Amino acid sequence: MSYTASVDKTVCISAGLCVAEAPEAFVFDDDEIAEAVEGHPGLSDEALVELARSCPSGAIRVLDADGNEIELT
């Protein structure tokens, strides 16, 4: 697990795909905006990237171990 994920809360539209697909790695906050759980438990780096790619609003950002942003398109 070397990648890290974050959710841009100003972009998230609460579609909930990440929470439904990976409930251990993403949760809703009190306003039902998604947030990433540290270490994205239950998700491999590859699965994390796939999930970020399928976020409808493009709110999930993934960084590699060196802090470089992973290309999601």
Next chain:
Amino acid sequence: MTGTEQTVVLTTFADAKDAYRAKDLRQALYDEGEIVMADVLVNLHGEEHRARRRVENRLFRRETFDHYERDLFPGVIETTVAPYLAAGKVDLVHLGHELLLNLAALTAGIDRPEGTAAETERLYAYMMRFVEGATLAHSTQDKDAQRVVIGQALLDWDAEFLTPSIERRRALDPADRPRDVLTCLMEHADELGLTHEVLRREVAFFLLAAAHTSATAFVRSIDHILGWIAEHPEDAPKAAGDPLFVQRCVHETVRLNPSSPIGKRRALAPVRLRSGMEIPEGSSVIIDLMAVNRDPEVFGPDAAEFNPYRTPPPGVAPFGLSFAAGMHVCIGQDLAAGVVPGNDVDPDNHLFGLVTGAVRYMFTCGVRRDPDDPPVRDANTARPYWGRYPVLLGGDA
């Protein structure tokens, strides 16, 4: 190009996906349909859109869809189809709208206290007017005359269905109110700054969108499956017995026949797509979904053909971009088409989507074309809709 206005047409999958996610490209598909679509969710932009979408998305969760698909909808399908099955025939266009209207009314929050066929017929007639309004850009009729009729239909529907539904909810304890779009909007009206007129159009939009887009997919899916099994008779048993096969057929149908053949956006600022394409500020962007979803770079050399066994590359949905992407991705996508199955799908816990359930049920009823009454296209719109699609049911399939 006319004057200073430029039109940019996107025909590749990569450009289309990029454009749907571009924050400076604003929705413009419904500019001519404002009589119904002004200020509704899919027409909003920026913070106003995000605020309303976040509120409404709370209703569109998988546990809700699971309840609809497993508990609610099977009974609705059976009850709706029963009289036609007894008669041995039906027009699929009418049946699709009637079937999906029953669900859309529940989702939108439009009550039918009489519970009669006549009451449903009246709601159906209103909904078809709203469909006309939303798709006015593609109408082949006198659009100004249509606007007058549709505007009056909205007011009449409000008096007959919407306002009584609002009053019924107001009379209930908040904890006892049904969880539907209307209740959700009533409870957040102040926070979202909703006027009654906007609420009226928003609920009308949910009614038409949920029923009409799914109803057209229902008819087209059956048409494609009938064509497929004529060529591949070995797959005939799967149409009634294998919901994963039927879901693949629905996804392939939706890829080839997006509910709207184009997406449309307007550039609020200069936008540069990853391919290098420049979109000038103020220009109109047409996303040609018929071409995008047939992009051979993505879907292979036979992209224009119907093939339920097609495997798209990773990161590409089997239905292409028919449900759009980005901020305006269809809120009811999983409800209508289910979740895209992975390699380790468990059929007992999988969401197949309501269209899949309805289509599969029709094949258990022996649906087949009527050789004496062939289907005809709808001449009232430039959109490729079926106007009538008579089929036979039951008996010797």
